[in-house]
Amino acid sequence: MSITIKDVAKYANVAPSTVSRVIANNPRISDRTKEKVREAMKELGYHPNFIARSLANQSTQVIGLVTPGSSDVFFQNPFFPTVLRGLSEGAHENQYALQLVTGQNEEEIYNGVVQMVQGGRVDGVILLYSKVEDRILMYLRERNFPFVMIGKPFNFVEEITHVDNDNAQAAKDATDFLIELGHERISFIGGDENLVVTVERLTGYENALTQASLPYREDYILHQSFLLEGGQDAVCELMELPLMERPTALVVADDLMALGVLNTLNELGISVPEDISILSFNNVLTSEMARPPLSSVDINIFNLGYNASKHLIERLKNPEVPVKRVIIEHEIVKRFSTEAPVHK
The missing domain is CATH 3.40.50.2300 (Response regulator)
Structure with a gap:
């Protein structure tokens, strides 16, 4: 015989309507009552029929x-x-x-x-x-x-x-971080230009340069997909610049892109951070496992x-x-x- 809401209510010494409200996570039910009812459900092996509930409530959940x-x-x-x-x-x-x-x-x-x-x-x-x-x-x-x-x-x-x-502030903080280290030639490698996050981070990057009285260079701004290949393509383009005009630091909009940047620089014999610094975004496992491990903006x-x-x-x-x-x-x-x- 299957366990019903009435069985749970009797076991927990509450009304069946209270059990229904606990299942729906109703905020009016106290945490103590919720804990008691859920313990009863667990003890009796009761599992709510969400399909039936959805039909009754006209909700899919x-x-x-x-x-x-x-x-x-x-x-x-x-x-x-x-x-x-x-x-x-x-x-x-x-x-x-x-x-x-x-x-x-x-x-x-x-x-x-x-x-x-x-x-x-x-x-x-x-x-x-x-x-x-x-x-x-x-x-x-x-x-x-x-x-x-x-x-x-x-x-x-x-x-x-x-x-x-606050992506504009995050990108400004990232660029300021590199400026405070002494970098003046800083490139921005962003994602899809139709994404608002790209627009906002580019704005933050520009604001940091303006505040530091550093020039804004169109050839330092690149946009690629948020993939390894995107980072690889972007850094190859930057490395085509004359040696003394190449950036000494990169703000990269994504850790996976930054990994592509790292791999390509390694193939070109360019050392990170000795020859070029990289600061990326997201702070996922990729950034910790990279060699060297990436400085990254943790966006939670x-x-x-x-x-x-x-x-x-x-x-x-x-x-x-x-x-x-x-x-x-x-x-x-x-x-x-x-x-x-x-x-x-």
């Missing part, structure tokens, strides 16, 4: 996740597994599942989102990126479908709940994901909650890829 661009970047870049851990933990705490939309190109991803939303497969959506121009964002807004972004919206900032770092990726889940679910439970901008702190983690320039 599923959040859709939308990746940027090609699935190559998503599956190869360590940023995404880390942000997924945060998203998953935030969703699990509230008994939500995650559904991922990927594709080989933007058209496939857009079509996947339309099918997911119109098919009623998810209650809300989290965009794992922010673009300058984005059909998916406009589609979700037009349908008034609940969504949250990781990254600052390029438009409608006051209308969209988003979880982000896990917290980005966790807070995105938390605030979307909060919005799903109460559509009247105000729009929020949640800023996750960053810090520079110094390792062995940065030092003062030997020759300016």
Whole structure:
């Protein structure tokens, strides 16, 4: 015979409605009662029927996740597994599942989102990126479908709940760090120019140069994909500059790109940090395992994901909650890829 809510209620000495509210993680139920009911569920081997609950509540208990661009970047870049851990933990705490939309190109991803939303497969959506121009964002807004972004919206900032770092300040801090070491020729290797994070970090880099009265050089600014190959292509282009005009330091927008930079410089016989310093972003395992280990801006990726889940679910439970901008702190983690320039 299967265990029911009534059995759990009797075992825990509470009302069946209280058990239902504990399963739904209702904030009005005290932590003590929640613990008692969950212990009873565990002792009796009771597992809630979420499909039945979803039908009754007209809710799927599923959040859709939308990746940027090609699935190559998503599956190869360590940023995404880390942000997924945060998203998953935030969703699990509230008994939500995650559904991922990927594709080989933007058209496939857009079509996947339309099918997911119109098919009623998810209650809300989290965009794992922010673009300058984005059909998916406009589609979700037009349908008034609940969504949250990781990254600052390029438009409608006051209308969209988003979880982000202060990317302009983070890039300025990174550039200032290199300037304080004595570097004057500093290059910026950024990602896709249609990503708001790239726009913001380039702004921070420019602000640091301006404040330090250092020249801004167009040939020091490169944009590539957030992949090993992106870093390799960018540094090859920089190394074509005359020897005395080459940068002595690089701000690289992503650790995986920075690893590509390191590999290429090693092949060219250029030493890091003796000949050129590298400061990258994300502080994932890649940065620690690199040789030399990379100095990196820790943007607390896990917290980005966790807070995105938390605030979307909060919005799903109460559509009247105000729009929020949640800023996750960053810090520079110094390792062995940065030092003062030997020759300016």
